[in-house]
Amino acid sequence: MVTINDVAKLAGVSRSTASRAFTPNSSIKQITKEKVFTAAKQLNYSPNFSARSLVTQKKYVIGVFMSRIHADMSTYFSNIISSANAGLPSNYLLSVAGIDQLEDFDQSVRNRFDGVIVVSQSKNDDTFIDKLKEARIPTVVVLRRVDLPEIDNIYANDRVAMHNLVQYIYQQGHRRLGIINGSAEFITSEVRYIGIKEQAKKLKMNIVPSATKQGQFSLTTGEVMMNEILNQPRSDWPTCVICASDDIALGALKACHQHDLSVPRDISLTGFDNIPYSMVSTPSLTTIENPLSLMIENGMKFLLQRISNSATERQTLVIEPSLIIRSSVSLQ
Incomplete structure (x- = not known):
């Protein structure tokens, strides 16, 4: 069985350096990271994130929760998922759910995510957001304005x-x-x-x-x-x-x-x-x-900063939507 030690030896780096290459936002030079990834590929090595999570207390899962998921939101839904996935670190998984379908927060959410993006359209989501805050799960709310001191917020004007x-x-x-x-x-x-x-x-x-x-x-x-x-x-x-x-x-x-x-x-x-x-x-x-894609992309950046503890103060971003003039309004 190939181990991280084998990867480190082939890449010509220490074991700790090889391990850090698979950790998001780690302080390691890009050229060194590429050497480790090349060695891992040659050896068909895959990091054991389940074992690592026992040591680091990380789950390597980001949650995206929407007010509700319904049949009429195909384009809207795909924009959210593709934008969130684009900013997702390679060693993380994305989990998507509707807040309106959650029956048991403790069973479905608590201790299962490193961080959560809440795509919120309704004040009814506030109870869920409060529970995330109480559970100390790093959270970013996008789409609507929220005035919560410990929650990062991105919305369009x-x-x-x-x-x-x-x-x-x-x-x-x-x-x-x-x-x-x-x-x-x-x-x-x-x-x-x-x-x-x-x-x-x-x-x-x-x-x-x-x-x-x-x-x-x-x-x-x-x-x-x-x-x-x-x-x-x-x-x-x-x-x-x-x-x-x-x-x-x-x-x-x-x-x-x-x-x-x-x-x-x-x-x-x-x-x-x-x-x-x-x-x-x-x-x-x-x-x-x-600017939904832009909100989600920045939401992922904010969240990863929270997870890595590099963000200390509450972050808020307000984005100005653009008028797109086409052919459906006549000149009277």
């Missing part, structure tokens, strides 16, 4: 993003807005709605009450709610409907096609997220670039 979107719609000549919002329990829905209302009020734009809808962040919500708007007399329609996600907007676009309407000639639509489908729809969606 969705409120300002909506200010910029409404400003653009106004500049295109629109004065009557509709809104199809996402889940009422999610903070993102509330923040985006507040941003729309604030800027519309500032610009003296009219938010049409009968065209203000709330459902889920899903294609179905977009289709159903847009049909409700379009089934009203045309004189009651808004000229532009702001959707709280691209999935909602794509569902709304389908409803417009069912009514033989041309977007944006007959009615304009916008989304939020800038998912790949928003670029290839007909028309392509004017939307907001949700």
Whole structure:
């Protein structure tokens, strides 16, 4: 059986140096690390992380917990997983779960993770976050703002993003807005709605009450709610409907096609997220670039710093989303 001693001998380094080469963020020169990895590959050596965890008290597992995992989040889900995995050290595993499905924190979470990224959309997650804090598990919360002194936090300024979107719609000549919002329990829905209302009020734009809808962040919500708007007399329609996600907007676009309407000639639509489908729809969606990947990537960096004890003070990062102008908003 090949041991770390064999790897060290072949690489021409000490046993401790060879061992540290497999430890994330260790103070070892890259050229030395490459020599150790080359020797390990030649000898078909794999470090025994189970044995090492008994000594170091590390589990070599990072947890990613979302408010909930559901069928309508395929693009959203893949962005989170791919971004988290990109920053994951090679000797770590990634474990993904929905907070809403956890039944026993002690059995499922406590003593099983070196650190956790919480992708939080709801205040309902606060109980889970408090338990992570109590269990002294290094934690980073991304997506929504939290004001907890020992928890690192990364979120996007969705409120300002909506200010910029409404400003653009106004500049295109629109004065009557509709809104199809996402889940009422999610903070993102509330923040985006507040941003729309604030800027519309500032610009003296009219938010049409009968065209203000709330459902889920899903294609179905977009289709159903847009049909409700379009089934009203045309004189009651808004000229532009702001959707709280691209999935909602794509569902709304389908409803417009069912009514033989041309977007944006007959009615304009916008989304939020800038998912790949928003670029290839007909028309392509004017939307907001949700910096989800950037939030997750920085969340992993913050977390690894916490795990290695190199971060001493609470870290907070606020990211500004970008307006993506495409073809779904007409010039009035």
